[in-house]
Each structure stands twice: as structure tokens, then as C-alpha cells.
Amino acid sequence: MLTAEQAKQLAEFPEVISVQPSKRHTPTTTRSWDFLGLNHQMMGSDMLHGSNSGGEDVIIGVIDTGIWPESRSFNDAGYGPVPSRWKGKCQVGHDWGSKNCSRKIVGARFYSAGVPDQFLETDSLSPRDHNGHGTHCASTAAGSAVEAASFHGLAKGVARGGAMRARIAVYKSFWGLGFGNTATVLAAIDDAVHDGVDVLSMSFGIDENSFGVLHAVQKGITVVYAGGNEGPRPQTVRNGAPWAITVAASKIDRSFPTMITLGNKQQIVGQSLYCLGKNSSKSSSGFKGLVVPVSCAMDILNGTDVKGQILFCTMQPGDQDVFQQASQYVQDGGGSGVIFAQYTTDLSFTALDVCQGIACILVDLDIGKKIASYMDDASSPMAKIEPARTVTGKETLAPKVAMFSSRGPSPDYPAIIKPDIAAPGVNILAAKENSYAILSGTSMAAPHVAGVVALLKALHPNWSSAAIKSAIITTAHITDEHGMPILAEGLPRKIADPFDYGGGNINPRGAADPGLVYDIDPQDYDKYLRCTIIKRASVHCNATGMLPVYHLNLPSISVPNLRSPVTVSRTVTNVGDVDSVYHVEIQSPVGVRMEVDPPVLVFDAKNKVHTFRVKLSPLWKLQGDYTFGSLTWGNVGKVVRIPVAARITIQDFYADVA
Numbered sequence: 001m002l003t004a005e006q007a008k009q010l011a012e013f014p015e016v017i018s019v020q021p022s023k024r025h026t027p028t029t030t031r032s033w034d035f036l037g038l039n040h041q042m043m044g045s046d047m048l049h050g051s052n053s054g055g056e057d058v059i060i061g062v063i064d065t066g067i068w069p070e071s072r073s074f075n076d077a078g079y080g081p082v083p084s085r086w087k088g089k090c091q092v093g094h095d096w097g098s099k100n101c102s103r104k105i106v107g108a109r110f111y112s113a114g115v116p117d118q119f120l121e122t123d124s125l126s127p128r129d130h131n132g133h134g135t136h137c138a139s140t141a142a143g144s145a146v147e148a149a150s151f152h153g154l155a156k157g158v159a160r161g162g163a164m165r166a167r168i169a170v171y172k173s174f175w176g177l178g179f180g181n182t183a184t185v186l187a188a189i190d191d192a193v194h195d196g197v198d199v200l201s202m203s204f205g206i207d208e209n210s211f212g213v214l215h216a217v218q219k220g221i222t223v224v225y226a227g228g229n230e231g232p233r234p235q236t237v238r239n240g241a242p243w244a245i246t247v248a249a250s251k252i253d254r255s256f257p258t259m260i261t262l263g264n265k266q267q268i269v270g271q272s273l274y275c276l277g278k279n280s281s282k283s284s285s286g287f288k289g290l291v292v293p294v295s296c297a298m299d300i301l302n303g304t305d306v307k308g309q310i311l312f313c314t315m316q317p318g319d320q321d322v323f324q325q326a327s328q329y330v331q332d333g334g335g336s337g338v339i340f341a342q343y344t345t346d347l348s349f350t351a352l353d354v355c356q357g358i359a360c361i362l363v364d365l366d367i368g369k370k371i372a373s374y375m376d377d378a379s380s381p382m383a384k385i386e387p388a389r390t391v392t393g394k395e396t397l398a399p400k401v402a403m404f405s406s407r408g409p410s411p412d413y414p415a416i417i418k419p420d421i422a423a424p425g426v427n428i429l430a431a432k433e434n435s436y437a438i439l440s441g442t443s444m445a446a447p448h449v450a451g452v453v454a455l456l457k458a459l460h461p462n463w464s465s466a467a468i469k470s471a472i473i474t475t476a477h478i479t480d481e482h483g484m485p486i487l488a489e490g491l492p493r494k495i496a497d498p499f500d501y502g503g504g505n506i507n508p509r510g511a512a513d514p515g516l517v518y519d520i521d522p523q524d525y526d527k528y529l530r531c532t533i534i535k536r537a538s539v540h541c542n543a544t545g546m547l548p549v550y551h552l553n554l555p556s557i558s559v560p561n562l563r564s565p566v567t568v569s570r571t572v573t574n575v576g577d578v579d580s581v582y583h584v585e586i587q588s589p590v591g592v593r594m595e596v597d598p599p600v601l602v603f604d605a606k607n608k609v610h611t612f613r614v615k616l617s618p619l620w621k622l623q624g625d626y627t628f629g630s631l632t633w634g635n636v637g638k639v640v641r642i643p644v645a646a647r648i649t650i651q652d653f654y655a656d657v658a
Contacts (some may be wrong), residue, residue, distance in 0.1 A: 003018075025204050055165055058199065058454040059106060060200075062201050064170075066108075069431070072146045086106055088191070093125050094126060095111065104168060105169075106167045106168065106169055107170065111172065111183075129433075137443060138170070140161055140444060141166070142164060142451060143159060144161075145158055151436055154429075155429040159571075162454070162455065173187075192216065195652075217465050224247060226442035227418070231402070231490070232403050235407070235409060236407055236418055237407060241413070242554060244370075246420050247446045248405045248422040250400060250422040250498065251397075254392045254398075256388040256427070257391055258361050260371075272359060272388045273438060287382040289310065290382060297325075305333070306329070309335055310339070315340050325338060327360055336385075341364070397480060400489055400491060401486065406442065409499055409558070409560065416554065417554075417557075420556075421505075452508045456471065466517075467517040467573070470517040472504060474644075488500040515635070516576070517583075529539075553571055559616055560646075569612070574609070580603045581601070581635055586630075591627055591646075594616050614631065617620060622648055622649055623649055623651070
């Protein structure tokens with residue numbers, strides 16, 4: 001803790017890189033890995049799992065709310081010794097001893113500097129997770145296989161992480177309900193670099209000019225970030241730095257249909273996480289009275305008798321406060337449940353965990369109108385709610401980008417397409433204390449990517465972080481299981497574009513053998529973004545550096561101010577068959593002519609690296625919006641695709657408002 005004058009003096013020391021205020025940060029399974037094509041029963045029988053036993057010697061650092069070591073997901077049975085290169089430690093606390101670390105949880109630390117007392121008082125000064133967020137994320141990335149895991153019978157199956165034999169290093173930097181700050185996070189990153197982690201999974205937002213993250217990447221660590229939960233509004237994506245992998249959230253092919261029977265025997269189906277507790281009686285699932293107030297806003301709802309009854313609410317998009325307040329009102333008033341009718345979206349599903357002991361059912365507006373019509377006709381409207389079931393498979397349209405998932409373009413680096421990739425982040429079952437919970441958010445999506453990164457590092461130990469990121473982006477799926485374009489939830493739902501999901505939805509098997517990669521020397525980030533280490537207090541990664549950042553060898557191209565023809569270069573390295581020929585396929589953004597030279601790349605033992613040029617020319621003169629395309633290199637069995645975004649402009653600082 002420094003005064004302003006002390007901070008100014010400290011900044012003048014030659015050993016000090018930067019002095020900045022510490023800001024507050026907040027954190028942003030059974031089926032998801034099967035959906036991504038990683039079946040634990042096939043361990044050892046495919047390229048991604050066969051040669052590395054699930055990433056056993058890879059160490060994933062999780063910076064979060066800590067971990068619950070007794071969870072079955074962190075069982076270390078059958079593990080070999082901790083890798084000798086590991087330099088971390090097991091920091092003890094009053095509810096955490098040295099034996100809480102293991103061959104699975106190889107290290108654990110905690111950081112409380114600058115955290116207000118009210119957050120520390122509801123937690124424990126140890127690596128133990130009393131929140132649940134960190135345990136959920138760690139088990140998603142690297143949890144051991146646990147048979148018959150479920151959330152009160154829902155989503156039942158084998159819970160495990162993507163790299164289920166990887167080791168976990170815990171860095172508790174968030175406290176209570178999720179309070180962390182720049183100081184706790186940077187201290188954790190610094191220790192993680194020293195300790196020897198291979199991957200950092202970080203499910204929270206952080207300053208774009210974080211020296212810690214860039215330093216970690218330059219030390220060979222792959223950093224995976226959550227993209228944020230502020231969608232579907234554009235320009236809300238967080239963690240836009242090009243040296244990290246930023247993850248959007250997508251839905252998997254699993255749903256929880258819930259039967260509602262009206263008093264006239266009409267049956268309709270909603271979605272919920274409702275299940276009967278062990279002590280529930282049969283009468284708790286019988287017919288109950290239906291109550292429909294003028295509005296479910298608290299000022300109008302207050303005083304409504306809901307005891308033993310089901311409340312029916314029609315919600316407008318974004319009425320999360322109404323959802324939570326009405327649910328709490330029914331719980332406090334002894335009600336039986338709530339039926340929420342809303343525009344078709346997954347937004348409210350993220351809040352279903354507030355419904356403890358009551359049924360919270362989501363239906364679309366069409367079904368809501370049927371319920372309202374029945375209530376108008378009935379003298380004593382009634383309804384019965386059955387417990388939810390679990391349904392998986394191609395009957396559920398998936399993947400789709402979740403509505404809450406933050407969207408691009410990046411407000412900090414518009415010449416870098418963000419997010420980079422989408423991964424499962426809706427209704428993910430993973431460990432929480434000694435049981436399992438279903439949570440949603442880009443916080444759940446990021447550890448899916450971290451798990452895949454761990455597998456890739458084990459399979460390709462010499463690949464750089466940029467090569468791994470390239471493999472993930474260029475092999476991603478842009479169509480669903482039926483061959484239809486992936487959709488993005490929103491108002492309205494639409495076909496997804498690169499600002500929704502970057503390269504697409506993650507394809508782990510494809511990333512294991514991408515054919516070509518777009519590699520980057522980590523020092524090149526300094527050249528383009530002026531992140532050189534200079535001795536003054538206010539240091540920023542300035543995107544108006546020596547060269548436009550779209551010249552960085554990223555597996556994407558974004559030109560946010562296209563007025564005249566722009567030519568960028570990209571370099572690809574062959575990591576597939578030695579003798580290969582790739583032909584280009586161009587899909588130009590609307591209003592842009594895109595040309596690639598040369599159109600054919602020939603690789604052999606002597607020519608493993610090729611550079612090509614991409615020329616983007618505006619076809620119109622206007623102040624436009626972003627349009628999207630792609631550039632794909634293909635040969636037999638390989639498709640290496642990068643997204644392209646361009647915005648035709650006339651002048652800078654043009655306010656695009658009505």
C-alpha cells in the first residue's frame with residue numbers, strides 16, 4: 001500500500017518496470033468432452049491421447065478461488081512421481097495441510113494482499129476453495145475420471161477433465177464471492193512462471209496491458225482466458241491481448257426437458273435443473289395453483305400470496321434481476337415453483353442455481369401464451385411440474401454460441417479478432433466441494449481449452465504457444481453436427497461470425513494434426529505493440545506501434561480501417577506430411593476484394609516454411625461496418641482456415657450513430 005508520492009518515487013527506480021493502481025477483478029464435465037470427440041474410454045487409441053496418457057506430465061496452473069482437494073476429481077491413484085522440474089510449493093493454512101497436495105495437485109498457493117477484510121472473513125487463509133468456482137474450473141480442465149457423477153441425478157455420467165492425467169497447480173487469488181485484484185493475480189502469475197507450469201487457465205478479466213501474462217507467454221507458458229459474460233452486446237470481449245487465447249462459450253448437445261401438465265391435462269415442455277430432493281414427498285410434485293401477477297417486478301409482486309403455489313412470469317430479454325428476485329420471493333414465501341416465459345435464449349439458464357428447493361422452469365413465449373390462455377379460461381388454474389430429465393444427442397441443435405458470451409470486436413485491439421475460439425460453457429457439470437454442480441459462463445469454457453492445450457503440449461512438446469493457438473483456431477468447426485452454420489444466441493439469433501466465436505467451435509482432434517501453423521516469436525509482440533520494458537510508471541501496450549498490428553503473424557486477419565488497398569503477409573510452417581501441396585480458397589468479406597499470392601504452397605524436406613501475401617481492396621467508398629470472410633489452405637484431408645474481418649472507412653473517429 002503506497003501513497004501517490006511513494007508510488008511516484010518507486011517508479012523512478014531502475015529495477016522497477018511499472019507502478020500502476022491495483023484494480024478489482026471478478027471471475028467470469030460429463031458430456032462436454034464426449035461432444036468434443038474426446039471419449040475417455042478411447043484413451044491410448046487415438047493421436048491426441050495415444051502417446052501422452054492424457055497429458056500426465058503437463059502442469060496446468062489455475063488462478064482462481066482455490067480448490068477442494070478431497071473431491072474425487074483430484075484422486076491421484078495411479079499417478080507417477082511429480083515431475084522433477086516442478087519448483088512450486090504447498091502453502092499451508094488453518095484448513096490446508098501439506099498432505100492436501102498430492103501427485104495430482106502438485107502445488108498450492110494463496111494471495112491476499114490488498115483484499116478487503118470483508119471478503120477474507122468469509123473465506124479461509126489457505127488454498128481451500130469455499131466458493132466453488134476454482135474447483136469447478138480445475139476439474140473441467142484436468143479432473144480425474146469419476147464414474148456416475150451427476151447433479152442430483154441430472155447430467156449423469158463420467159465426470160473428467162480434458163487432460164485428465166495432467167497435474168494441477170493452484171493459485172488462489174480470488175476470495176469470498178469472487179474478489180480479486182491486479183496485485184493478487186500478478187503475484188500468482190509471477191509464481192507460476194517460477195514454479196514451472198505449462199498452461200495457465202484464468203477464468204476472469206484482467207487489464208489488457210498485463211506484463212505478467214506477456215512475460216508468462218515469453219517464458220513458454222500458454223495462457224487461456226475467459227472472454228467475459230457481457231454478450232450479446234458487441235465490443236464487450238475482454239482479455240484481447242494477442243499473446244493469449246481468449247475463449248467464448250458455446251452450448252453442447254444436452255438439454256434438460258421438464259414436463260408441465262396443466263389442469264386441463266395439456267402437457268407442455270420447458271427446460272430446468274429441477275429435481276426432487278431425497279426427502280421430497282410425492283405430494284411435492286402434484287398439482288399446484290397457478291398465480292399470475294400483473295408483473296413480476298418486486299414493487300408489484302410484493303404482497304402476492306405464493307405459498308404452496310406456482311408463480312407464472314413473462315420476462316423481457318435481459319430481465320435477470322426480475323428472474324432472481326422473483327425466484328427468491330417464491331422461496332421466501334413458501335412457494336412451489338416459478339415458470340418464466342421469455343424470448344428463446346439461454347440467458348436465464350445461467351441463473352438457475354439460485355433456485356434452491358423450488359422448480360424454476362424456462363419456457364419460450366409461444367408456450368407462455370398457451371399457459372396464459374389456459375389461465376384466462378380456468379376458474380382455478382393448476383399445474384404440475386415433473387422433475388427434469390437429461391437428453392443428449394443430435395436432437396439438440398449444437399453447438400451454438402451462448403447469449404451471455406461476450407462479443408468482438410475488441411475495443412482495445414480492433415485489428416485482432418477476438419474471441420479466438422468457442423468451447424463448451426453452458427450447463428457444465430464439474431466438481432464443487434465433495435459433489436458436482438452445473439454452472440455456465442465463459443469461466444467454464446476457458447478450462448475446456450486449457451485441457452486441450454495440455455494435451456497438445458504433451459503431444460507436441462516443441463510447439464510454441466502461438467503454434468498451439470494456431471492449431472486450435474485453424475481447425476475449428478464452423479458448422480454444427482448437421483452441417484448447418486453454427487448459430488449465435490442473441491436478439492435475434494443469427495449465424496455466428498468471427499466476433500462471436502473467433503475461428504469457430506474447438507475441435508481437439510483436428511488441432512492435434514493441423515497440417516500448417518501460423519507461428520510467432522514471442523518477442524515480436526513487443527515490436528508491434530510497444531510492450532518493451534521501459535522504466536516509467538505508466539507503460540501501455542500501444543496498438544499504434546511501429547507497424548499496424550494486423551501485420552503480426554496471427555491465424556486471423558482484421559483490418560478495421562480499410563480505405564485503400566492493404567497488403568499483409570502471413571507465414572505458415574508445415575507440421576504435417578513432409579511432401580505436401582496446399583491450394584488456397586478465398587471467401588472475401590462483402591465489399592472487399594481479397595487476393596492471395598502465391599495461390600499454391602509446395603512443401604518438402606527443404607521448404608518447411610512459406611510466406612504468402614494477402615491484398616484486401618475496398619470495392620466501395622463509404623463509412624461501413626465489419627464484414628467477414630475466410631482464407632483457407634487445403635490439401636487432401638487437411639483444411640487450414642483463418643477468419644478475416646474488414647471494415648471499409650472514409651475517416652477516423654467517425655461516430656456511427658443515428
